[in-house]
Each structure stands twice: as structure tokens, then as C-alpha cells.
Amino acid sequence: MERLPGFRDFYPEPLPHPDVWSADARQYIFDKWRMVARRYGFREYDGPPLEPLELYTLKSGAEIVGQLYNFVDKGERSISLRPEMTPTLARMVAAHERNYKKPIKWFALPQLFRYERQQKGRLREHFQLNADVIGETDTAADSELLGLLIDTLRAFGLTAEDFVIRLSSRNAWQEFFQQRGGKPEDAYNFYQAVDKLERETPEESRKKFSAVGISFDEVNDFIKGGKPTAELQAVVDNLTARGLAAFVKIDYQVIRGLAYYTGVVFEAFDKKGEFRAIAGGGRYDNLIKLISGGKVNLPALGFGMGDVVLLELLKQRGLLPKFDSQIQTFCLIEDETLRPASLAFIQQLRDAGQAVEYALTPAKSDKQFKRAMELKAQWTVKLEKTPEGALSAKWKNLATREEKTISPPGLP
Amino acid sequence: MERLPGFRDFYPEPLPHPDVWSADARQYIFDKWRMVARRYGFREYDGPPLEPLELYTLKSGAEIVGQLYNFVDKGERSISLRPEMTPTLARMVAAHERNYKKPIKWFALPQLFRYERQQKGRLREHFQLNADVIGETDTAADSELLGLLIDTLRAFGLTAEDFVIRLSSRNAWQEFFQQRGGKPEDAYNFYQAVDKLERETPEESRKKFSAVGISFDEVNDFIKGGKPTAELQAVVDNLTARGLAAFVKIDYQVIRGLAYYTGVVFEAFDKKGEFRAIAGGGRYDNLIKLISGGKVNLPALGFGMGDVVLLELLKQRGLLPKFDSQIQTFCLIEDETLRPASLAFIQQLRDAGQAVEYALTPAKSDKQFKRAMELKAQWTVKLEKTPEGALSAKWKNLATREEKTISPPGLP
Numbered sequence: 001m002e003r004l005p006g007f008r009d010f011y012p013e014p015l016p017h018p019d020v021w022s023a024d025a026r027q028y029i030f031d032k033w034r035m036v037a038r039r040y041g042f043r044e045y046d047g048p049p050l051e052p053l054e055l056y057t058l059k060s061g062a063e064i065v066g067q068l069y070n071f072v073d074k075g076e077r078s079i080s081l082r083p084e085m086t087p088t089l090a091r092m093v094a095a096h097e098r099n100y101k102k103p104i105k106w107f108a109l110p111q112l113f114r115y116e117r118q119q120k121g122r123l124r125e126h127f128q129l130n131a132d133v134i135g136e137t138d139t140a141a142d143s144e145l146l147g148l149l150i151d152t153l154r155a156f157g158l159t160a161e162d163f164v165i166r167l168s169s170r171n172a173w174q175e176f177f178q179q180r181g182g183k184p185e186d187a188y189n190f191y192q193a194v195d196k197l198e199r200e201t202p203e204e205s206r207k208k209f210s211a212v213g214i215s216f217d218e219v220n221d222f223i224k225g226g227k228p229t230a231e232l233q234a235v236v237d238n239l240t241a242r243g244l245a246a247f248v249k250i251d252y253q254v255i256r257g258l259a260y261y262t263g264v265v266f267e268a269f270d271k272k273g274e275f276r277a278i279a280g281g282g283r284y285d286n287l288i289k290l291i292s293g294g295k296v297n298l299p300a301l302g303f304g305m306g307d308v309v310l311l312e313l314l315k316q317r318g319l320l321p322k323f324d325s326q327i328q329t330f331c332l333i334e335d336e337t338l339r340p341a342s343l344a345f346i347q348q349l350r351d352a353g354q355a356v357e358y359a360l361t362p363a364k365s366d367k368q369f370k371r372a373m374e375l376k377a378q379w380t381v382k383l384e385k386t387p388e389g390a391l392s393a394k395w396k397n398l399a400t401r402e403e404k405t406i407s408p409p410g411l412p
Numbered sequence: 413m414e415r416l417p418g419f420r421d422f423y424p425e426p427l428p429h430p431d432v433w434s435a436d437a438r439q440y441i442f443d444k445w446r447m448v449a450r451r452y453g454f455r456e457y458d459g460p461p462l463e464p465l466e467l468y469t470l471k472s473g474a475e476i477v478g479q480l481y482n483f484v485d486k487g488e489r490s491i492s493l494r495p496e497m498t499p500t501l502a503r504m505v506a507a508h509e510r511n512y513k514k515p516i517k518w519f520a521l522p523q524l525f526r527y528e529r530q531q532k533g534r535l536r537e538h539f540q541l542n543a544d545v546i547g548e549t550d551t552a553a554d555s556e557l558l559g560l561l562i563d564t565l566r567a568f569g570l571t572a573e574d575f576v577i578r579l580s581s582r583n584a585w586q587e588f589f590q591q592r593g594g595k596p597e598d599a600y601n602f603y604q605a606v607d608k609l610e611r612e613t614p615e616e617s618r619k620k621f622s623a624v625g626i627s628f629d630e631v632n633d634f635i636k637g638g639k640p641t642a643e644l645q646a647v648v649d650n651l652t653a654r655g656l657a658a659f660v661k662i663d664y665q666v667i668r669g670l671a672y673y674t675g676v677v678f679e680a681f682d683k684k685g686e687f688r689a690i691a692g693g694g695r696y697d698n699l700i701k702l703i704s705g706g707k708v709n710l711p712a713l714g715f716g717m718g719d720v721v722l723l724e725l726l727k728q729r730g731l732l733p734k735f736d737s738q739i740q741t742f743c744l745i746e747d748e749t750l751r752p753a754s755l756a757f758i759q760q761l762r763d764a765g766q767a768v769e770y771a772l773t774p775a776k777s778d779k780q781f782k783r784a785m786e787l788k789a790q791w792t793v794k795l796e797k798t799p800e801g802a803l804s805a806k807w808k809n810l811a812t813r814e815e816k817t818i819s820p821p822g823l824p
Contacts, residue, residue: 350563
């Protein structure tokens with residue numbers, strides 16, 4: 001029996017096979033994501049992994065359905081596994097925003113799903129850190145969100161040598177497009193053409209821009225000019241005050257493919273350009289209004305950072321720690337008459353918060369010790385009985401080989 | 413736009429509406445589950461939330477399909493959202509067990525899905541702690557697993573006054589059934605009838621037992637007799653050594669409905685009997701062989717503990733903490749010329765691991781202070797400038813009202 005194509009099994013390390021993923025590395029990434037989000041005052045939320053299909057078609061049009069993991073359920077509902085978190089967030093915020101002070105700063109760690117039929121071997125799910133700020137139009141919110149993005153990557157040991165955040169502005173591009181007579185109905189195709197500039201040949205790009213009546217050369221000049229808009233300058237100034245300016249640069253080549261962005265947009269890349277984007281996001285000031293059917297109108301912005309590219313990058317830079325059992329104490333039971341007392345002692349150690357392992361059944365002394373070493377336990381402990389019948393605990397630090405005996409048995 | 417029926421939205425506390433769930437309480441439960449599992453040396457794993465439908469029908473027969481959230485995907489595969497974790501675990505273990513020392517002690521925190529068409533208002537998903545021990549036939553493994561179950565519930569503040577684990581034996585029931593001439597093809601219906609004893613009238617039960625040729629009175633006598641088998645006695649002795657005997661009792665009324673249990677089985681209940689089972693599990697020594705098509709034959713046992721009943725119980729006993737923003741420091745910015753310096757200071761505090769909040773845009777001094785109080789921040793801090801232009805940080809502890817000024821700005 002095999003797992004479904006495009007899905008991952010997560011095993012404890014050391015990994016048994018190159019084809020499986022590390023549950024420890026996943027948890028390491030989740031812990032850092034949560035830790036930094038909390039430092040920034042972001043609160044965790046979550047929604048269902050399944051949503052009505054309409055939640056996605058409303059925002060992105062029917063063309064999105066080809067990429068969705070969607071189906072009809074037993075109640076004849078058209079539903080989809082979530083391909084992204086923002087529509088769920090917009091739905092949840094629209095339902096209860098009155099109960100929360102603005103700006104709302106929330107994060108989530110959803111598993112997201114896409115079903116692209118043609119691509120063999122490609123993952124159909126990944127996890128994402130999603131962080132959003134809702135209810136603040138000022139670019140101070142954009143800066144705060146970018147600070148979180150930068151500090152999240154820094155928390156993994158990545159530096160300004162490793163990654164850069166390319167800042168751009170959907171507003172600037174919109175103005176560019178309008179000033180050159182672009183038609184509103186062509187705007188989405190225009191943004192898509194800019195988004196794909198780096199991945200397509202100049203001929204392909206030239207054709208696409210000409211189809212929407214825009215000069216390819218002017219597009220290139222605009223990107224090369226790269227003059228920051230007032231909003232982008234404000235963001236850079238704010239990040240400069242934080243000491244984070246080295247992590248960003250203005251780069252109009254970034255525009256974000258999705259239709260709903262409205263202001264500052266950005267993507268984080270490794271500096272060597274070896275990987276796909278590490279994270280991406282921006283402002284989507286109209287989306288909550290759209291999702292709520294006009295009931296709630298709140299400005300918003302956010303980013304998503306996936307676990308797959310991040311993990312590849314951390315591996316390649318040697319920034320993933322070695323994961324082991326995290327066992328602190330291995331209790332050796334060499335005298336089976338002391339097993340009940342050893343179980344009581346193990347209970348005492350675990351009650352005190354220690355991670356403790358031991359041989360469930362009688363085993364040779366050297367085999368037990370070998371197991372303690374394999375598990376990278378910090379200590380072994382063994383109960384011993386004095387001739388008078390009193391118990392003591394003989395501790396051994398496996399790193400320093402230091403030994404100490406404690407009577408009655410207790411922590412070393 | 414509404415979420416799908418039977419699914420939950422998880423919001424940060426304080427909750428905006430009785431109809432939504434607490435993301436904070438969920439994380440509190442997950443953290444405790446992980447903490448205690450690690451103390452016991454269990455390692456985390458996870459599999460896909462979607463599996464081939466066959467993985468479940470293989471184990472439970474086609475009748476299970478009525479309860480599954482199953483569908484046909486775009487690649488014409490019959491698949492299902494996972495209704496339980498054990499088949500995934502068996503699949504994963506069968507694939508790579510050679511790389512892991514036995515016994516394998518693993519846990520997972522999966523979200524599980526059921527689609528029962530008829531039940532309105534009932535949840536279609538929940539989260540579960542799943543803990544399993546694989547590769548050990550000795551009842552020492554059953555005891556270790558029960559120890560984990562007990563200590564997990566204790567970690568939430570629940571005591572022997574609050575819950576009890578009812579221990580039973582599928583072996584004992586199998587022997588009972590065989591000795592009275594029960595036919596193998598009736599065994600499943602017999603187990604089901606025992607499982608439902610507490611929820612059905614004596615008349616219904618009597619009918620069911622007579623249909624499989626077993627006397628209802630003998631069943632009742634067997635339950636009342638309640639003599640522990642040798643394996644159950646060994647488990648009780650082991651737990652007694654750990655000081656955990658008060659948390660268990662022999663109770664043959666428990667049998668577990670699922671077909672695949674083979675040895676010791678158990679269920680945890682609140683002592684007042686107000687809730688459904690808090691957790692349940694047992695041995696399933698034949699399942700890995702079945703799932704692996706005979707390739708791998710390993711004894712195994714495990715339990716599942718859902719988040720919904722546990723949460724209800726903790727709420728009712730007043731054992732859930734108050735959750736808040738966990739903000740440590742609120743930085744007051746009263747002089748806008750000090751905003752850049754304040755941003756630099758906030759960055760410094762966050763780099764040091766503090767959770768820090770502040771007003772993104774200029775706000776009145778009393779409004780900022782009120783927000784700090786609402787967030788239950790431990791401290792406020794405000795940068796000030798001496799006439800000579802040097803900066804200092806004025807800290808105020810919001811609980812003790814203690815104030816201190818530190819120059820140059822640093823931690824209090």
C-alpha cells in the first residue's frame with residue numbers, strides 16, 4: 001500500500017529513506033515560526049482544511065479550479081481542500097472583526113493543497129506560515145509585516161548574505177499601466193506578463209506586452225529605473241530605523257501573480273538565486289470586502305512562507321540542527337528485582353519533566369547501555385541496593401563520563 | 413460565505429462568539445500532548461491527511477465507507493480524508509521498520525475526518541493524540557502506553573477523582589466466546605453487542621446475543637465476575653509499581669468496537685460519566701501484517717485521545733487557563749520624533765526574545781496605555797531624551813506599578 005502521489009510521510013530522524021521527510025525538521029520549523037510570530041504580537045488562528053469551492057472561485061475566477069484539489073462531497077456540495085489561507089482568513093475576519101481591536105495581527109500554519117494533474121513528482125501539499133495584518137492602511141503595517149518576515153528567516157540563522165526581500169508596488173505598476181493607456185480588462189494579463197518576465201524569453205514577453213498594448217522596452221526601463229514610490233520609501237525608512245535595511249531592495253520585477261494585490265508587494269529569495277521564492281506577499285485591501293459580499297471593508301496585507309523551499313535552503317546552508325530522541329535519562333535495569341523500584345523512579349523523573357527511556361523487558365547490561373548511547377541520552381541512571389537494603393541512584397553523564405551516586409534516589 | 417457544516421474555525425481568545433473554537437486552547441492541548449509524549453520517549457511522525465480509500469476498507473471492510481469523507485479525485489483515484497491514524501501508521505511502519513530499533517514508540521497529532529450524513533450539528537473533524545508502541549509483545553509495553561495516557565491527562569490537572577481507565581481484554585472475551593461455541597464469523601457482531609451494552613436496552617442486547625448463540629446472562633455474569641487475566645494482572649502490577657494504580661480498574665464491559673483489537677483494550681472516562689470516552693485503545697497485533705500484505709509482522713498497540721471531549725471536560729472542571737496575547741512589553745511612543753529610536757529599541761527587545769507590541773501609527777498617550785492594559789502586557793516602556801540628547805528607557809511593571817529608568821535603553 002503506497003501513499004498518494006504528491007503527499008509526504010514525516011518520520012522521526014534519522015530518516016530511513018531519501019524519499020521521506022523529517023517530522024523533527026518540520027516541528028523545528030513550526031516552533032520557530034510560532035516563536036517569532038509571538039514576539040511580534042501575532043496571534044494564532046486556524047480554519048478548516050476544506051472550504052466551499054466558491055470561496056476560491058469568488059476571488060480568483062473559475063480558471064483556478066484546474067489547480068484545486070476540489071470534489072463534490074456526499075451532501076452534493078462543491079468543496080475544495082484549501083489551496084491558500086487568505087480566503088479563509090478573510091471569511092473568518094469578516095464574520096467576527098467587530099470583536100477584535102484593529103489592527104488585527106494573526107498568523108496560521110496551515111497545510112495547503114493543489115492538484116495539478118500534469119506535473120509528476122511535484123508535491124500536492126505543503127505547510128505555510130501565513131501572517132496578516134488587518135485594519136491598517138498606513139505603511140507602518142507593511143513595515144511591521146516585513147520585519148516579521150525578516151526576523152523569521154533570521155531565527156533560522158539566515159543572514160543578509162543568504163536572502164533578500166525584493167520590494168515592489170502594485171500601485172506603481174497600475175499607474176504605469178494606466179498612464180500608457182492600458183485597458184482595465186487587460187490589467188490581469190499585464191501583471192501576469194510582468195510576473196513571468198524572469199521565467200520567459202524576451203520574445204515571449206514582448207509578444208505578451210504587445211498584446212495588451214504596452215511597450216516591452218518601457219517596461220524594462222521602468223524596472224531599471226526602480227525609483228521608489230513614496231509608500232516604498234516609507235517602508236524602507238521604517239526598516240532602516242529597525243536596522244533591517246540590509247535585508248530589502250526595491251525591485252519592480254516583482255509584482256505577484258495573484259489578481260487581488262493592491263499596494264506594496266514583495267518576495268523573499270535566496271541571494272544566489274538557486275531556489276524558488278522563499279516567501280511572498282503584499283497588500284490586498286479589497287479582498288475582505290469581496291469575500292464578505294460588501295459587508296466588511298478592511299484593508300489588509302500578509303505573506304506566506306512555505307516549508308519546502310525553506311527546508312531546502314536550510315539544508316543547503318547547513319543550518320538544520322541534528323535531531324535526536326531528546327532523551328535526557330536512560331534508566332538501566334540490570335537487576336530485575338529492582339524493576340518495580342526503577343519504574344517508580346522513572347515515574348518520579350518524568351513527573352519532574354525529564355524525558356526518560358528504559359528497556360521495557362529484561363535485557364543484557366551492555367545492550368541497555370548501547371541503546372542509551374544510540375538515543376544520545378545525557379545520563380544513564382541505575383538503582384542499586386546497599387547491603388542494608390537502602391536504595392541509591394548511580395548517575396553517569398554520558399558526555400563527561402562523570403559519575404555520582406545519590407541516596408535516596410533523586411536527580412543528579 | 414459560511415464554513416462547511418461540521419468544521420471548526422479557531423480564533424484567538426477572547427472568543428468573539430460561542431459558535432467558534434479557541435486556537436489558544438487547541439495549542440495548549442497540543443503543547444501538553446507533545447510534552448508528555450516526549451517525556452515518555454515517544455517520537456513524532458505524521459502522514460498525509462488523504463490516503464487511498466483501500467487503506468481503510470482493507471482493515472474495516474466496505475461497510476466503513478458510509479462513515480468516510482471519501483471521494484474520487486481528478487486522477488480517478490478512490491481516496492479518503494483519514495478517519496483514523498492507525499492505518500497510516502501501519503503503512504509507514506511497514507515501509508521502513510527495518511531502520512528503527514524496536515520497540516518503536518511514536519506519536520502524532522492528526523486531524524481526523526468522518527462524514528456521517530445523518531447527524532446534524534455533529535463535528536466532522538477533530539484532532540487526536542495518537543500514541544503507539546510497535547514491536548513488543550510483552551505487557552510491559554501496554555503498561556508504558558497506559559502510563560503515558562494517565563500522565564497526559566494528569567498534565568492537564570486531572571486527578572484520579574476526575575477520570576478512570578477501564579481495562580479489559582479482547583483475549584478474555586475471545587476465549588469466553590469460543591468456550592461457549594461462538595462461530596468465528598459471528599465474533600465481530602458479538603464484540604459489537606458487548607461494546608453497545610451500556611448504550612442499549614437489555615432487550616436489544618439480549619436479542620443481539622441470542623442471534624450469535626450466546627446467553628445474555630452469562631455475558632453479564634462474566635462482566636460482574638471481572639477476574640483479571642494474567643496479562644491484565646501484569647499490567648495492573650506494573651502500574652502499581654509506578655504509583656498509578658488508582659487511575660485504572662478492570663472492567664470487561666469495555667471491549668472496543670473496532671474489529672482489529674487483539675489483546676488488552678481500554679477506555680478512559682470521566683468518573684462522573686458525563687462525557688463520552690476521553691480516550692481509547694489497545695493491542696492490534698495483526699494489523700501491520702494485514703496492511704503490509706503479509707510482508708511485515710509486528711505486534712503493536714496504541715491509543716487515541718480526541719481534543720473535543722478533553723476540552724469539554726477541562727472547561728467543566730475549570731482547568732483551562734486564561735489565554736491572552738502573551739505580550740511582555742508594550743512600547744509607548746508619545747513623542748513621534750522618537751519613533752525611529754523606539755523601532756530600533758523594539759527590534760532589540762524582540763531580538764532578545766521578548767514579545768513586544770506598540771501602536772503602529774501615532775496615537776494618544778492614554779489610548780496606547782489602555783491598549784497595553786487590554787493586552788495584559790507585563791511592562792510598558794517609553795523612550796525619553798535627556799536635555800543633553802541621551803536616550804533612556806522608562807519601564808513600568810503593570811502588575812506592581814514599579815517603575816525604573818535605564819540609560820542607555822535596555823532590559824529592566
